[in-house]
Amino acid sequence: MSEQSANPQTTTQNPEETNAAATEQSPLTALREQIDALDIQIHNMINDRAKLAQDVAIYKKQTVSDADAKSHKNPIFYRPEREAQVLKAVMERNTGPIADDKMARLFREIMSVCLDLEAPxxxxxxxxxxxxxxxxxxxxxxxxxxxxxxxxxxxxxxxxxxxxxxxxxxxxxxxxxxxxxxxxxxxxxxxxxxxxxxxxxxHQNFLVAEHTKVDSLSRIYSHQQSLAQCRHWLDVNFPNIERVAVSSNGEAARRLKNEWHSAAIAGDVAAVEYDLHKLYENIEDNPSNTxxxxxxxxxAVAPSGQDKTSIVVSAHDKAGALIEILKPLSEHGVSMTSIETRPERPNKWAYVFFIDMDGHIDDANVTAAIEAIRPMVKDVRILGSYPKAVL
Known part of the structure; x- marks a missing residue:
């Protein structure tokens, strides 16, 4: 018996098999090498962007006005309109395969780190x-x-x-x-x-801790609004378990740390922050809840190109006051997006109106509409013009 045949674990690899394995791995190896090369480029470019952000911070500090310097007023580093424009541009030029919103979220985090370098x-x-x-x-x-x-x-x-x-x-x-x-x-x-x-x-999740005994659940914690938003799901799946309203979903998640018989309803951030397991996901009755x-x-914020303006109006106590207030918006082509009423404390039976509208206060038609409202009411205060939500 030869030495080779006497040792069953000693084998001679067929040259053709070796070549086939190398051929099979080479495309994957080549793709990984391309990814590695791109990673280096991305890494360098992110650092280049960060250095430019630092240069922006230096410029802002050097050009702060004498009046602001004397009053110890810091330059403005966070510019909502600029960030909104950048994120919108990211989504507009995106060609995939990454979805527009996910690509914008990547840039959101890069911008967050760069702003932290400028000024936390x-x-x-x-x-x-x-x-x-x-x-x-x-x-x-x-x-x-x-x-x-x-x-x-x-x-x-x-x-x-x-x-x-x-x-x-x-x-x-x-x-x-x-x-x-x-x-x-x-x-x-x-x-x-x-x-x-x-x-x-x-999106609401049904959360449990690592030590939770799911078969012995006797209590579910959440904020009262979250319990209301999941009422039907709870009625179907856990109809006989006590529902306990607490001050927030974060507090609901925190309580599971010391309880083995309880669950919580909360969002993804609570699950991560308190190291909880999502037993069920997206249990809200209305999936479009926002x-x-x-x-x-x-x-004040400069125009971004897609803005809202919010005002609060203190009206005179008379019939038809609200209709009179809203008429200038229509006359000047301003679209109202929402209106809410609140008591004007401490005055009895007096009310203020919170009005949101499309456009920026620097837009001529928005300014004209607001100025037309002023003579009709006791007071108008502009709460702000700001970019519409991008993500």
């Missing part, structure tokens, strides 16, 4: 961590932003007014549940402006 921006939002407002904050400012969760909408207004936070994010309207009155009321006692908006599709959030800050 602290963003206050209605917390705690894991809420849909947190998700809206990350969607609008990117994950490089320095976020600051706060307990109430009033706290968000206060911290931005004080300068502790550069900007704030607050919910204003849900397509199923309606307007958020606390946010509208915040503008009645604040001089802050609306500088942007975010629209966030609301919440609109406002970005609040101090400065």
């Amino acid at each position: 921006q602290r963003i206050a939002f209605l917390g705690p961590i894991g809420t849909f407002t947190h998700a809206a904050t990350l969607k609008h400012f990117g994950k490089a932003a320095d976020t600051m969760p706060l307990a109430t909408i009033t706290d968000v207004f206060r911290e931005v007014e004080a300068g502790t936070a550069a900007y704030g994010v607050v919910p204003v309207e849900n397509s199923s549940e309606g307007v958020v009155n606390h946010t509208l009321d915040g503008f009645l006692s604040s001089t802050l402006k609306i500088i942007g908006e975010v629209e966030l599709p609301i 919440t609109r959030f406002l970005i609040i800050g101090h400065e």
Whole structure:
């Protein structure tokens, strides 16, 4: 018996098999090498962009006016209209195979990192961590932003007014549940402006922790609005389990850390932040449910090309006041997108109207319409002109 045949694990590979394996791997190897080469180019270009962002920051600091310098006023680094224009351009020139919105999200994160290099921006939002407002904050400012969760909408207004936070994010309207009155009321006692908006599709998930005993569930936590938005699904799937309303979906997710018999209803951000498992996804009764959030800050925003203007009007107490207010909008070709009514405190039976319209205050027809309204009412205040939500 030969030495080769005596050792069954010693084999001689057929040269033809070796060549076939090499031929089979070579196209994949070539593709990977192309990807590696492109990765190097992308890496270098992102750093080149970041260096230009730093140059922009240096220029802004060097050209700050003497008056602003004396008042210790910092230059403006975050420009909502510029970012909206860049993201819209990304989607317009995109040719795939990556979807337009996903490509824009990639650029959103690059811009977020570059802005952080220019000047870190602290963003206050209605917390705690894991809420849909947190998700809206990350969607609008990117994950490089320095976020600051706060307990109430009033706290968000206060911290931005004080300068502790550069900007704030607050919910204003849900397509199923309606307007958020606390946010509208915040503008009645604040001089802050609306500088942007975010629209966030609301997808609810049924979350459990690693230690949860699913067969023994006895309690489901969530915010009262989320429980309402998932009522039918819960009635079908968990009709006999107690539903407990808490202050936020983030708080609902947090409670699972110390409870083995509970579940929570919350969004994707809460699942990530609290390391929870999505037992069921997208359980909301209305799949088109969307919440609109406002970005609040101090400065006015230049036109982006696709803008909204928000005003608050204090009307005289007389018949036909609202019809009289709306007439100039129609006469000047301004499209109203929404109107909400709130009590004008402390006056009894007096009301103010929050009106959103298409266009920027710098547009001639928008300015003309607002100026035509002024003589008819007690007061008109422009809350802001800002880019329409892009993503």
